[in-house]
Amino acid sequence: MxxxxxxxxxxxxxxxxxxxxxxxxxxxxxxxxxxxxxxxxxxxxxxxxxxxxxxxxxxxxxxxxxxxxxxxxxxxxxxxxxxxxxxxxxxxxxxxxxxxxxxxxxxxxxxxxAPPPQRTPDTIGGRQIPAGMRLIRITDPSGTDAGELFLLVGDVFGVNLAYEIGDRAALDEQFGGITNFESFETFTQAQFDESDTLLVGTTDELGPESLQAQFERDIRSLGLESPPAWLIADREAMTVFVTAVNEGWSTERTNNALSGTQAFKDRFIGLDVVMNQLGTSSITEGIAEFTRREDQIRQSLLASRGPSTDVSQETVTSLIASGWQPAEIEELLGLEKRVRDNPAAMDNINQILVFQGFDPLDPDDFVQFLQDQDALSLDPSFTPSDIFESINDALRFQALLTEGIEVDLGFATELGTGVSEGIASIDQFSRQAQLAAGFIAANQAELNFEKLGLSREDIIAAQFGEVPEGGRPVSEVNQILEQFARERSKAAQGFSGGQSFIDASGRLRTQGFADFA
Structure with a gap:
């Protein structure tokens, strides 16, 4: 007690x-x-x-x-x-x-x-039906002597998946009989085969939670990404994905299978270009690089054009398909932003491009030509290096015009190296143009370089480190200018006793003559 x-x-x-x-x-x-x-x-x-x-x-x-x-x-x-x-x-x-x-x-x-617990399909037979699954009866099942076959069917991301219960005895054992279900659908085997329902396993594979929850858990355990909107929207692609999850495929196998669907091809336009540039046969590696480029290009478009610009999937993937790297596209977008309010520079750029056989750039969209895949495939000269060099030729042309030096388009294009990894700044060539203008002005005033066998083009080209067609080498031009300057400094004080020399970059420097400094 x-x-x-x-x-x-x-x-x-x-x-x-x-x-x-x-x-x-x-x-x-x-x-x-x-x-x-x-x-x-x-x-x-x-x-x-x-x-x-x-x-x-x-x-x-x-x-x-x-x-x-x-x-x-x-x-x-x-x-x-x-x-x-x-x-x-x-x-x-x-x-x-x-x-x-x-x-x-x-x-x-x-x-x-207390009343006994209510008998429901969830409790009868000791097996719980995952939420949202329904019963299907096939009246003439193939591959079995049973007169009927019962299935549980559920929906995962819009795809109907069926799990086999068995014959009526199996149904009674697991769920207490057909009368414990609120309703069921009846199919012939032919009708079921023609439906969009996939038979993927038996009810032994089902857990107590919803079928959707089970698949989402399996997706995480397999290291797969949750299906994005483009995949969910396409039944063919989603069927492949659900099958991959159900059978435990690897990420690479899953992506390889998805790559055969039209939805995948529409989503990753230009993926083959990216994979060729990477030198990989892995779809998974290609997708990772593709999405990285998408992010970079979107950021460049927004930085150049503002938050209202078009950064749709269609626009971005068309740029990726051009084969241009995000950094190269960013170069064009940066130039577009710099010359937006400079119509003279815009005109000069297009003059040079047309002269060299390219189509002019759209003043409102410098990267529009990259979206014309047919034109790009027909003209292999549409490479970033060639386009950048033509634009740089135009910027040199603009710099000379700014200093009052008129040259023809052919000569302007010869001032470049032929290869450019990027686009110069608007003012990058101003210094060379100023030096050339100074020497030409001096020639017109008194130096008379033509007596020394130098042409106007020799003097201009030397300041840009180039040799005009049929002209003198840069080093020879500099030697002549240096020798002439020394002789003039000895003969007179026209340069206020200034001394001339060739600097480490091969350019003439004349001390005491401010315009040439």
Whole structure:
């Protein structure tokens, strides 16, 4: 028989577990006082202490709530023919406080009156049906002697997947029979074969959660990415993907299978170009590089044209398909931004491009020509280096015109090296043009370089480190200029005693003549 101390401990433990919000309402000193009363036998009895605790610490409201919760837990209505629900709960609450009933006894009594659990397809047979799956019956199944075959069918990313239950005996064993399903569909084998439902396994492979949740878990475990919108929107591609997940394919095998679908080809226009440039046969590596280029090109378009510009998949992938690297496309976009308010520079660039056999750039879209895949495939000269060199020729042409030096387009194109890895800044050639203008001005004034066998073109080309067709080498031009400057400095003070020399870059420098410095 339990002692008074044990009964008190049971009461306090029950209160702590049932009403945790009362923690702190029963300090140790108070509890020790009750223990002393019980042990001495001269104070209140344990029943009196229990009643005081329930009345003054727990309170009527909490005990009423407890009684109502127990009825609800077991699905019972407190009301009877003689009492309303409120009256019965109040009576039971009073009996709990007085000790006539115990809390454990109330639960045990009500549990005996609780109705049995409702029989549903989820509980019959011990197998739970994943949420959202439905029953299908095939009346003339092939490959079996059974007169009928039952399947569970669910939807994953819009693809119908079927899992075999078996014959009617298997259905009864697993789910308690066909009558426990709200409805089912009946097909002949031919009708099922013509449907878009894939038979992928048996119900042994199903877990308790929804089929969609199971597949999403499997996707993560396989290291695959969740299907993007373009894939989900295409039934053919999605069927491949779901099959890959169900059968546990690797990422590379999955991507290889997807690459045969039209949705994949439309999504990754130019992937073959990227893979050829990478020198890889791995679809997965190609996709990773492709998406990296997409991000870079989008950033370049937004930086050059602002947030309202077109960065759609169609636009970006067409640029990738051109074979130009993101950094090369960024060069063109940067130039587009720099000359947007400089029509003279724009005209010069297009004059040079047309002269060299290229189509002019669209003033509003410097990269538009890259989106014409047919034109690019027919004209192999559309390489970044060639285009950059032509643009740089135009910038040199512009720099000379700015300094008052008029040259023809043919000569302007000869001033370049023939190869350019990038586009020069607008002012990059200004210094060379200024030097050429100074020497030409001096020639017209008094130096008369033509007597030394130098042409106007020799002088201009030397400042850009180039040799005009039929002209003198740069080093020879510089030697002549240097020799002439020394002789003039000895003969007269026309240069204020200035001295001339050829610097490390091969250019003539004349000290004391400010215009030439």
């Amino acid at each position: 339990a002692t008074g101390i044990q009964l008190l401990d049971d009461i306090l433990t029950f209160i702590d577990r049932t009403w945790p919000e009362l923690e702190g309402s029963l300090p140790d000193a108070r509890v020790q006082g009750w223990v002393a009363e019980i042990e001495s036998g001269t104070g209140r009895t344990v029943e009196q202490i229990r009643l005081d605790i329930l009345q003054f610490v727990v309170g009527d409201e909490r005990i009423d709530q407890f009684a109502g919760d127990v009825f609800e837990e077991f699905g019972l209505d407190p009301a009877t023919g003689d009492e309303t629900a409120e009256e019965r709960i109040q009576r039971i609450s009073d009996e709990l406080q007085s000790g006539e009933k115990t809390f454990a006894g109330l639960r045990e009594t009500l549990a005996g009156f």
